[in-house]
Amino acid sequence: MSFISLLWVLLLGSLLGLELIGKVPPTLHTPLMSGANAISGITMLAALTLIVKAEGNVPLLIIGSVSLGFALFNVVGGFFVTDRMLAMFSRKPSNKK
Amino acid sequence: MNLPVIIKFVIDLLAVLLLALGIKGLSKVKSARDANRLAAFAMSLSVVGLLSYYLGTSGIAVQSWLWIIIGSIIGSLFGAILAKKVPMTSMPETVALFNGCGGMSSLLVALGVAIFPISSGQENFDFFKSLINEVSISVSIFVGAITFTGSIVAMAKLQGWLSTPGWTQSKVRHFVNIVFAVASLIAFFDLINGNTSSIWLLVIVSSLLGIGVTLPIGGADMPVVISLLNSYSGIAAAAAGFVVDSQLLIVAGAMVGAAGLILTQVMCKGMNRSLVSVLFGGSLSAQSTASSGSGEYTNITSCSVEECALTLEAANKVIIVPGYGLAVAQAQHTLREVTKKLEQNGIEVVYAIHPVAGRMPGHMNVLLAEADVPYEQLKEMDVVNPDFPATDVVLVLGANDVVNPQAKNDSSSPLYGMPVLDVQEARTVFVIKRGMSAGYSGIKNDLFDLPNTSMVFGDAKKVLNDLIGELKDLGVGEK
Numbered sequence: 135m136s137f138i139s140l141l142w143v144l145l146l147g148s149l150l151g152l153e154l155i156g157k158v159p160p161t162l163h164t165p166l167m168s169g170a171n172a173i174s175g176i177t178m179l180a181a182l183t184l185i186v187k188a189e190g191n192v193p194l195l196i197i198g199s200v201s202l203g204f205a206l207f208n209v210v211g212g213f214f215v216t217d218r219m220l221a222m223f224s225r226k227p228s229n230k231k
Numbered sequence: 232m233n234l235p236v237i238i239k240f241v242i243d244l245l246a247v248l249l250l251a252l253g254i255k256g257l258s259k260v261k262s263a264r265d266a267n268r269l270a271a272f273a274m275s276l277s278v279v280g281l282l283s284y285y286l287g288t289s290g291i292a293v294q295s296w297l298w299i300i301i302g303s304i305i306g307s308l309f310g311a312i313l314a315k316k317v318p319m320t321s322m323p324e325t326v327a328l329f330n331g332c333g334g335m336s337s338l339l340v341a342l343g344v345a346i347f348p349i350s351s352g353q354e355n356f357d358f359f360k361s362l363i364n365e366v367s368i369s370v371s372i373f374v375g376a377i378t379f380t381g382s383i384v385a386m387a388k389l390q391g392w393l394s395t396p397g398w399t400q401s402k403v404r405h406f407v408n409i410v411f412a413v414a415s416l417i418a419f420f421d422l423i424n425g426n427t428s429s430i431w432l433l434v435i436v437s438s439l440l441g442i443g444v445t446l447p448i449g450g451a452d453m454p455v456v457i458s459l460l461n462s463y464s465g466i467a468a469a470a471a472g473f474v475v476d477s478q479l480l481i482v483a484g485a486m487v488g489a490a491g492l493i494l495t496q497v498m499c500k501g502m503n504r505s506l507v508s509v510l511f512g513g514s515l516s517a518q519s520t521a522s523s524g525s526g527e528y529t530n531i532t533s534c535s536v537e538e539c540a541l542t543l544e545a546a547n548k549v550i551i552v553p554g555y556g557l558a559v560a561q562a563q564h565t566l567r568e569v570t571k572k573l574e575q576n577g578i579e580v581v582y583a584i585h586p587v588a589g590r591m592p593g594h595m596n597v598l599l600a601e602a603d604v605p606y607e608q609l610k611e612m613d614v615v616n617p618d619f620p621a622t623d624v625v626l627v628l629g630a631n632d633v634v635n636p637q638a639k640n641d642s643s644s645p646l647y648g649m650p651v652l653d654v655q656e657a658r659t660v661f662v663i664k665r666g667m668s669a670g671y672s673g674i675k676n677d678l679f680d681l682p683n684t685s686m687v688f689g690d691a692k693k694v695l696n697d698l699i700g701e702l703k704d705l706g707v708g709e710k
Contacts, residue, residue: 137363140481144469147482151489154254161584161609163494163593166257167461168326169267170490173250174333174464176274176483179281180340180471181302185295186285194347195298201339202302208333208464211310213271215325218314220264222600 165219172212178205235287242280243479249273250483254490260606277479319601320558322594324389327382327457330464334378337467338434341371344474345430362423367473369419372430373437374467380441381460385453388445395447404447405511411440444510452509454587454594455498459506462491498587528667528675534685536694539661540701546623548579550615552652553595554588556629556664562692563602566628569698570604576707582608583615583652585633612652619656627654627662627678629691635676646674660684663694 185198250273256266285291291299310329317325345368387393414436421429448456465487472480499506543549551570557563570580582604588595596609610618619625627634630652637644638651654660655678662684678684687694 137360140473140476140478143478143481144485147469147485148489150251150482151254151486152493154251154258154486154490159258159260159611161593161596161606161611162258162260162263163497164322164326164597165263165267165593166254166490167458167494168322168329169257169270170254170487171326171330171333171461171464173254173270173274173483174330174461174468174487175336176277176480177333177336177340177468177471178274179277179477179480180468180475181336182278182281182299183475183477184340184343185298185302186289186291188295188298188347190292190294191347194343195294197339197343197346199298199302201336201343202299203306204332204339205336206303206306207310207313208329208336209271209274209310210307211314211325212329213267213274214311214314215317215322215329216267217264219319219322219597219600220267222597223260223263223606 169216175208239284246277324386327386331382333464334375337471338375341368371470376437377441378463380438381445384445408443458495536697552627554630560691565695567602622657625654625657
């Protein structure tokens with residue numbers, strides 16, 4: 135991938151993000167924050183890449199593994215906690231009717 | 232292009248599409264939960280895509296598998312346990328902690344690549360390429376470190392483990408932070424010049440900068456900081472994407488970065504604070520004590536729980552204004568009991584939610600949802616404000632600044648211009664409060680002095696429990 139096209143990816147990704155979440159009701163801000171936060175744990179892919187390309191370099195394997203642990207802590211925890219919050223919202227209306 | 236490359240390309244594209252749909256879906260109550268699962272699925276898909284690509288091309292060594300499994304199990308396990316066990320009231324600090332760990336992950340990736348350059352098959356040295364590499368490593372480390380230490384400080388402050396040291400409220404902190412920032416810049420240029428050891432300087436000073444920037448910020452502004460740090464963790468992820476050459480990381484990171492920025496803006500607007508004043512102004516109470524906002528109360532009416540119950544019984548329409556005090560007292564379930572009784576008596580009950588009620592936008596909605604309050608009864612500020620004149624009783628529970636009429640009437644008040652709930656328009660206002668202490672802003676609340684406002688002093692949970700008893704005695708809710 136050339137640097138320039140990566141920059142394009144960055145720019146378009148940012149614009150996409152701005153467009154997607156421009157109209158969220160305040161009710162959902164906390165879950166959205168937590169969900170977006172879980173997505174930021176996508177660095178787990180970078181950690182995986184590091185481990186795969188370490189070629190037996192133990193310190194690098196350890197750094198990659200710790201990094202992967204931190205990222206997955208963010209991802210798994212983030213999605214679970216978001217789900218817990220949203221479960222409360224979605225259950226209510228159906229209960230009432 | 233061989234098969235593994237094509238497969239990875241397709242999976243990445245699909246993952247980006249699903250992540251975008253996920254974020255989009257999170258913006259609607261109906262689809263939010265499915266959207267969250269969709270995003271989680273997209274993330275797992277991206278892992279499968281990456282692993283299958285390496286399996287199909289270079290292969291993955293047994294040793295690598297071992298470390299992948301160790302890291303995955305430990306991280307996922309702790310994350311899942313914490314997510315299941317944490318109480319809903321501690322949501323802001325939990326998000327802060329998760330967020331900090333995301334930042335740490337990006338930092339470690341960049342650090343790993345910087346110390347042990349991974350062989351990517353590019354034997355011929357390319358100056359431009361190595362420059363880009365060093366810049367993205369530096370950005371990843373810088374933003375990652377700030378995200379990590381900043382989030383940890385934010386979490387510690389919200390948990391009450393850390394107070395605001397006195398010196399951080401003086402001008403000294405600007406000087407200190409500027410020193411850290413300049414030192415980071417020096418380390419950055421030194422790194423580009425080929426001095427690899429300065430990477431440690433960058434790690435240290437950007438970590439200190441994260442602490443120095445977050446430490447002076449007061450409790451009320453903390454949500455803004457967490458949201459901003461959330462945005463940073465996205466930027467850190469995008470920077471890590473440049474480091475390892477992954478478009479997927481860049482797109483996802485950029486989306487999260489943009490999301491955090493929007494949220495931060497919304498929160499600032501709700502509190503009538505600019506981002507600049509949150510970050511550099513110190514805590515609000517420090518400035519406002521000297522201003523016109525302070526003053527003595529002259530016309531406080533205090534009343535008993537019994538009177539409150541009698542008034543509630545006679546009402547047709549009741550609006551509840553919950554604030555963070557309610558959450559601290561863990562009284563949302565008791566409140567729900569009270570409102571259930573009123574509803575059974577045919578009284579219309581609505582909850583007025585200020586955009587920054589609780590500690591994060593939407594935090595109060597989550598807390599009330601936990602207590603089984605129907606979603607339809609939660610009304611946003613703009614929707615509910617015209618209803619106050621036609622309301623018999625307003626119950627203010629642990630909210631303060633968000634119902635201060637000063638924000639509308641007194642142009643010299645520091646709160647002036649902040650959108651507030653017009654509770655004083657209602658016939659009767661009951662404020663349930665522990666004592667006469669000021670809100671987060673440290674500003675006197677003119678509402679308490681108004682003739683139609685009565686104070687019910689006591690802990691929110693205890694008052695509500697007493698209220699249930701009184702309502703029972705009156706036969707409310709038992710037909």
